Amino acid sequence: MRTQVAIIGGGPAGMFLAHLLRQAGIDAVVLERRDRAYVEGRVRAGVLEQGTTALMRRLGLAARLDREGLVHGGTNLSIDGALFHIDLAALTGGSTVTVYGQQEVMRDLFDAAEARDLPILWNVGDVALHDLDGARPWVGWTGDGVARRLDCDFVVGCDGYHGVSRAAIPAAVRQTFERVYPFGWLGILADVPPVEHELIYANHERGFALASMRSATRSRYYVQCALDEKVADWSDERFWDELCLRLGPEVSARVTRGASFEKTIAPLRSFVSEPMRWGRLFLAGDAAHIVPPTGAKGMNLAVSDVIMLGEAMAEYYGERSTTGIDGYSARALARVWKAERFSWWFTTITHRFPDMDVFSRRLQVAELDYIRGSEAAQRVLAENYVGLPMEVR
Ligand code: RFL
Ligand code: PHB
Numbered sequence: 001m002r003t004q005v006a007i008i009g010g011g012p013a014g015m016f017l018a019h020l021l022r023q024a025g026i027d028a029v030v031l032e033r034r035d036r037a038y039v040e041g042r043v044r045a046g047v048l049e050q051g052t053t054a055l056m057r058r059l060g061l062a063a064r065l066d067r068e069g070l071v072h073g074g075t076n077l078s079i080d081g082a083l084f085h086i087d088l089a090a091l092t093g094g095s096t097v098t099v100y101g102q103q104e105v106m107r108d109l110f111d112a113a114e115a116r117d118l119p120i121l122w123n124v125g126d127v128a129l130h131d132l133d134g135a136r137p138w139v140g141w142t143g144d145g146v147a148r149r150l151d152c153d154f155v156v157g158c159d160g161y162h163g164v165s166r167a168a169i170p171a172a173v174r175q176t177f178e179r180v181y182p183f184g185w186l187g188i189l190a191d192v193p194p195v196e197h198e199l200i201y202a203n204h205e206r207g208f209a210l211a212s213m214r215s216a217t218r219s220r221y222y223v224q225c226a227l228d229e230k231v232a233d234w235s236d237e238r239f240w241d242e243l244c245l246r247l248g249p250e251v252s253a254r255v256t257r258g259a260s261f262e263k264t265i266a267p268l269r270s271f272v273s274e275p276m277r278w279g280r281l282f283l284a285g286d287a288a289h290i291v292p293p294t295g296a297k298g299m300n301l302a303v304s305d306v307i308m309l310g311e312a313m314a315e316y317y318g319e320r321s322t323t324g325i326d327g328y329s330a331r332a333l334a335r336v337w338k339a340e341r342f343s344w345w346f347t348t349i350t351h352r353f354p355d356m357d358v359f360s361r362r363l364q365v366a367e368l369d370y371i372r373g374s375e376a377a378q379r380v381l382a383e384n385y386v387g388l389p390m391e392v393r
Pocket of ligand 1: 046
């Protein structure tokens with residue numbers, strides 16, 4: 001079997017890239033370790049930047065997004081129960097974000113892939129990348145117990161943080177940068193109306209909380225928890241009590257409680273692996289970098305990576321120019337590090353750190369109070385939150 005671009009992983013990075021390449025007339029095959037139901041079932045991102053929604057429109061994937069997505073012109077911060085609003089649209093000259101779950105994005109990507117006959121190989125095992133430093137790379141894998149081979153011009157590793165692609169770059173070439181945070185997020189989904197029509201990022205003495213949503217009737221809430229805690233320790237009642245404490249009496253009086261139907265704990269991490277290209281291998285999305293979810297940047301970063309890579313490949317096949325692919329790593333990393341910085345900063349001002357003394361707490365409170373009172377500070381937050389430009393050259 002032969003194709004132009006072998007894409008490892010059928011998450012947001014891999015599937016957006018597959019659609020971008022198809023639009024540019026480039027052949028690609030996606031190799032995904034799991035099945036469609038599994039990938040579509042993962043409850044993850046909730047907030048799309050304008051660059052992401054624009055790409056969905058450009059790829060003809062936005063019919064449902066335009067009907068069901070919740071456009072937010074603002075967001076809220078809260079400090080020890082006192083809420084204040086950040087008018088994202090007014091501060092950024094009209095930019096908004098859209099609440100539309102990653103599960104919905106995946107469904108739209110897969111439905112369109114089926115309609116357009118984009119080749120996706122499901123349940124592939126033992127993916128191994130070969131001859132990446134030569135002109136004829138190939139991917140080996142097993143399907144139905146049989147060893148198989150895909151020859152290609154390029155391999156793109158879109159296989160997430162736990163994938164195999166990153167490790168195919170020799171250790172002598174690869175540099176990694178990492179911060180692991182001493183806490184996680186416990187998240188639930190419940191079919192109850194959201195407490196507020198926009199999100200609330202809450203810093204409370206007891207820890208961070210986030211009020212988000214998936215629709216007018218489905219809420220997504222998170223509370224910061226210790227890393228050694230177990231989901232089983234958190235009954236729904238305990239979760240709602242803790243959430244309400246952290247949101248403060250005024251907001252929590254409006255919280256509608258209900259049975260949760262999803263409850264998971266996710267660790268928080270900042271991580272970057274450089275470079276994002278080695279020979280004929282390119283990395284995109286979580287395979288190359290992770291951000292803590294506080295800034296809602298993870299999936300959006302995967303999208304900006306593949307926009308850059310899609311342009312670079314179109315240049316290569318269209319004009320036989322290697323300028324784009326040669327510049328990909330530096331160009332992508334410049335944007336990645338800005339999102340890393342923002343996500344790290346937003347996490348540090350909103351979370352309770354175990355080693356925090358009174359001085360650090362006072363600084364945190366002062367920083368949030370400064371944001372509340374300063375339009376300049378709010379603009380910096382807003383510009384980053386709605387997303388830095390995803391350049392289309
Ligand atoms: P993914 O989604 O991990 O997809 C990788 C795919 O590769 C497959 N795979 C393999 N396939 C073949 N062979 C192998 N050896 C393979 N190994 C792995 C996997 O099965 C999978 O299908 O990476 P991708 O595409 O880079 O996308 C990244 C995003 O999923 C991620 O950044 C976001 O979910 C992060 N995230 C958020 N992002 C946002 O933009 N906004 C948010 O509001 C937001 N909230 C979140 C989040 C992530 C969270 N968790 C649980 C980590 C909230 C949470 C709680
Ligand atoms: C979510 O709705 O899952 C969500 C929203 C905002 C974030 C992270 C997650 O910053």
